[in-house]
Amino acid sequence: MLKSQPDNIAFYRRVLIIALPIILQNAITNFVSMLDNVMVGQLATAQIAGVTIANNNLLFIFNLCIFGGAAGAGIFTTQYHGSQDHEGIRYTFRFKLAICLILTVIGVSVFLLFTQPLVGLYLKGDGDPQLAADTLLYGSQYIRIMVIGFLPFALTNAYASTLRECGHTVVPMVASLIATLVNLFFNYLLIFGNWGFPMLGVSGAAIATVISRYAELAIVVLWTHRHSLELPFVKGLYRSVHIPKDLLRTILIKGSPLLFNELLWSTGLAFQNQCYSLCGLEVVPALSISTTIYNLAGVVFRSLGSTVGIITGQMLGAGRPEKEVREANKKMEALTICSGVVFALVMGSLAFVYPKLYNTTESVRTLATWLIVISALYMPLQAYIFSVFFTLRAGGKTIITFLFDCGAIWAYCVPAAFLLCNFTQLPILLIFALCNAGDIIKCFIGAYMIRKGTWIQNLAVKE
Secondary structure, eight states: OOOOHHHHHHHHHHHHHHHHHHHHHHHHHHHHHHHHHHHHHTTOHHHHHHHHIIIIIIIHHHHHHHHHHHHHHHHHHHHHHHTTOHHHHHHHHHHHHHHHHHHHHHHHHHHHHSHHHHHHTTOOSSSOHHHHHHHHHHHHHHHHHHGGGHHHHHHHHHHHHHHHHTTOOHHHHHHHHHHHHHHHHHHHHHTTTGGGOOOOTHHHHHHHHHHHHHHHHHHHHHHHHTOTTTOGGGTTTTSOOOOOHHHHHHHHHHHHHHHHHHHHHHHHHHHHHHHHHTTOTTHHHHHHHHHHHHHHHTHHHHHHHHHHHHHHHHHHHTTOOHHHHHHHHHHHHHHHHHHHHHHHHHHHHHTTTGGGGSSSOHHHHHHHHHHHHHHHHHHHHHHHHHHHHHHHHHTTOHHHHIIIIIHHIIIIIHHHHHHHHHHOOOOHHHHHHHHHTHHHHHHHHHHHHHHHOTTOOOSOOOO
């Protein structure tokens, strides 16, 4: 029997209340990231390529490891919130802090010790040797400054993800908005040397980002601890590091696959991009241009995917009937796919305009244009994949999500990129399209797993 109109309106209102702040936060972040990318793009091709290698490939791995490390505990946070278990939320938050600190120490150590060898992996394609040398210099400079911002980034993720999982999505959005404005302001001052500030170029962009990360952390931490009545889990949060052994073991069992998934997925994507770079040095800046607009166009479907996980997790934790959970999930899934279709059309329409904003060669602009078109064609499929991933994760099916997400990129995308880039003379555009075709298979697998329904389980029940 279909839900009544008022019930449907109430449901979509709830979805919007959670999703809209996440959409706005991600939209603002990615829009400013795009402006940041365009600003750096006014310098020269080497600067674009250096920042691209650092951000889109290397630092991207650290960022996703932080996300994955906190995500395992986040599964329990959403369900504990659904059952109003504030002590449980306190324990999961302590776990997030611990794992984020450990990953930060590892990340800083790796990037400081192996900066140049890591950047150099992406400079083995044919092209101007001077361009390669300049790109290595700029990429290394950028990374060495960005590691200063690793700790605030990690801590902000622990706080902001917990607030979102508890239904407080506005505060992380406001903090992100202020941080991105700070980033944009200091980019203007430090990249180009305006208002008497030194012209630091790529280093200025990195310094601006680090400043913004400390600003964002300060806002999120101060608000959280000043609202202990709304967030009872913060009371006594730092009086102890205690986490019950049974819960710790369960989080590690459920959460480890998510951490390893993000690690292996991001390294797989980085390896895939390294293979693409073998097709020529111009591929790196072209990928930077196409990835930046893709990230902005994909904000809505990624945000709705996160909302699917939050609402599904809360419903499961509250012990709602299976039929009701399935019905809600189908509605959110449809919204996510529709958003993917709409913004794929927007992205495709901008493909022949956006690359002209960059101070680079015409061949790089042309390549970027067609990379954008191909990415737009795959966007609706990726929107559906996002909704599947967060649905399975909400029900604690982390091994399945690991195989679904990480297994696909290492079983198909990485081998395809390696073989096609190293042993064929196919053009990069065809290689890029073929490597992304794995999403078609993932959609069929995802549909089967959602229909099977093994993800419907309550993790907040204490035995």
